Amino acid sequence: MVADNRSAVRKVLIITLLLNLFVMTLKAVLGSWTGSLSLLADALHSVTDSANNILGLIASRFSSPQPDRDHPYGHQKFEGVGALGIAAFLGIACFEILQGAIERILSGGKPVIISPSELWLLLIVLGINIFVTFYERHVGQQVGSPILIADAQHTMSDVWVTIAVLAGLIGVWQGQIFNLPQLQWLDIVLSFPVALLVFRSGWNVIKENLPWLVDEMAIAPEAIHGIVTQVPGVINCHEIASRGVVGRQVFIEMHLIVDAIDVETAHQITEEVENLLEERFSPVRILIHIEPPAYQSDQITYETESKSR
Template sequence: MNNRHLTTEQRARLLKLATYASVSVALLLILLKTSVWLMSGSVSLLASLIDSLMDAGASLINLFAVRYALKPADHDHRFGHGKAEALAALAQAAFITGSAVLVMLQGIDRLLNPRGLEAAWLGVAVMLFSIAATMGLLLIQRHVIRRTGSTAIKADALHYRSDLLLNASIIVALLLAHYGIARADALFGLVIALYIGYGALRIGWDAIQILMDHELPDSVRNEALALARAIPGVVDVHDLRTRQSGQQWFMQMHVELPSNLSLAQAHELGEQVRLTITKRFPQAEVLVHKDPV
């Protein structure tokens, strides 16, 4: 089942599941990394702890933004609150960029001032646990993204995908440093920083497109047009306009109908068009304008 067949309640449950899981994992990793860093004094673990703190902040923003985006339309927000998701994605892109800069600065400092790492094996154990917890969270997020297509959850998942690389590099760096190759930590960190920065640009760009009312994918538009044109009595369809706001889609179209129809008949055909499209795309709100030909 894909995002086109979910009810509003199912979509809300999935989004809440992903956000609560993200915050829980972030807080657990912060507690664990803080404890081990205090015991070992490892600079690499400190960098990982700071990254987790930034992830937790982004996840909390995501949690409140998704909850707000799921609020139904009201008198002051007649099109709903869905764009809060895109705003959250922009905020997370900023957090991700901050993480990339932090890792780059850490890597440059390690290249210029190489030093040994303490408690390497304890750090490896912490990173292995972090990888396992992060992979479990990513499985949940992947399921939710596949079902809902949420921009905010995509942005959050990027945090934790980058964390997998970061944690794996720290494991390698800890082992190499343990055997006397101190600069390996810096080189791994710089590569990861570039990857994180690239991902932040992609997430930010997608969020901007939603905020700028970018059209839905051509495949969706073409299918909506085909469904409308297949209704018996519809002559043609033109001027289709679409946009997305969070989990809600909006479609407007002009439907050409025979001019000899009564007002009631024209209205009935317009309703058939609307209901046919919303049956295929339950998250779509369809506005049909009837043109006589």
Template structure:
């Protein structure tokens, strides 16, 4: 007889714990959204006052960061919904969709910056350099750095790929702002070509970050394996009575991993004992691995 069992449903992450986590993620995103709006407004106003195209472009770039925060808030809010009839595994992948959106925004940003670089090489030109432009750029860079440190720390604490992706996005913005700052200094010294050269390096940095985020989000959406099968085998085969295990599969995001596997036991033992071995296997896997749910299929041999 083959017995398929799904055990210890109560060991799935409690709904109130998941809801609390999503609420904390949203709180972080709201704070970051506010700071990004302040930074964007400061750059855009300064760019208009000084007729600096580079600062103005960087301001619109920061405004794009705010739009990524909005995407993150929408994705995180939907992801916090509990499992239902149509979504028995929950809604966590909506957060991954939001992460994918941030990665695509990064790629779009890199393309926009690249166009500006090409235009600068072909047409030349230089921004006006004032004390105001230097001051605003330095202050906004410090603001962005604080956002990166804060968002990265909270992303690790809450195990949120969305926050970590947004932190990487904001970090790339610092490099963009630094390129503007360097270009201002270069213009002041008469080295006009440095502006476009530094910006070209930034294009590579932003594009590389965007590709990494898109690749990671795509792997989650494609249900790529997230747990080493050897690690699962070591845990299960250490249980007295389990003779082998196979068909080990894992999928999901970091905060909602689902694991299923087949274990083989002596076909002569009572069904109740085989069922108990399935319980033990699931309990030990839930305890040793950071997973939301484990499905154990028991086979006699």
């Protein structure tokens, strides 16, 4: 049976939500004080951090792994849907950053004025982001939560964004000291790699969660066939299908040809098959269709689209 990790997930999301709200507010205030486009864009990125935490809390509320009458396969795909929501927020943030940078290039704006004390505050923000990233990733891997791992990926993009913004603002500060107004362009130029980092994070979240949501093959049928045919009494297995994520939850279906003269013997063979697969791919739910010894099939998996035509 799959462990219910929702309470641990909610605890982490609440802690990171409070930290992200603090970071977002601090960035927005500093961005307004200094007139920094990249810092205001970074604050917008942090808005998505908080929104992701709220989304994760909602998804976690409905993502119980335990089945019920209406959801006999459990509710874990709610977490995958939540992760895709994070990707959508990242896409919005990327668009907003690019739009703001282009508008500044075309229409210009007030120069950025930054002080050492404001740079030190940004270092504190960076430290908080780094803590949130590793904290979420550690707990997410520990309890097997895709929503925490996806959110940690998002926050890691925020770390790189803040580093880029901080580097640009240090350059702007040096330009103030040495009377080099050309360095004002650093604030705009660095907005573009920030947007690319945000986009990359969203794409990674999609790649990790979409196969699970569309029921992509979880385990190669050849691997399942090789394990199952080791069990005494198994003649062959075919029509093998699997979905889910190994280590999180896997569903396996197959037709099993057994050397059995009665139902009880066939049942014992299938029990051994299930135990072996459970030991290898736990947690796993297995559906086996029994067939008599005389049945023959060389097809261990479903035919490909090209063969079936």
